[in-house]
Amino acid sequence: MKxxxxxxxxxxxxxxxxxxxxRLWDIELxxxxxxxxxxxxxxxxxxxxxxxxxLKEEHYREILYQEES
Numbered sequence: 001m002k003x004x005x006x007x008x009x010x011x012x013x014x015x016x017x018x019x020x021x022x023r024l025w026d027i028e029l030x031x032x033x034x035x036x037x038x039x040x041x042x043x044x045x046x047x048x049x050x051x052x053x054x055l056k057e058e059h060y061r062e063i064l065y066q067e068e069s
Contacts (some may be wrong), residue, residue, distance in 0.1 A: 001051055001054055003054065004027070004054060004058045007051045007055060010034075010051055011033055011037075014037060016037075024066065028059070030055055031055050031059075034051050034055065
């Protein structure tokens with residue numbers, strides 16, 4: 001799992017589609033949904049950690065992008 005798209009596909013497998021209209025909010029909501037899947041023991045720890053690392057990196061990039069604008 002390397003991209004935001006990969007995380008979206010993971011969530012989609014469980015019927016979770018995230019689109020709020022703001023990319024930063026989308027990423028934050030994906031983090032929440034991913035955490036819920038892990039807490040419900042639906043996904044493995046390794047999958048959770050990889051996906052969360054991708055989301056944190058994208059979140060950081062989006063904050064930098066918005067600050068530049």
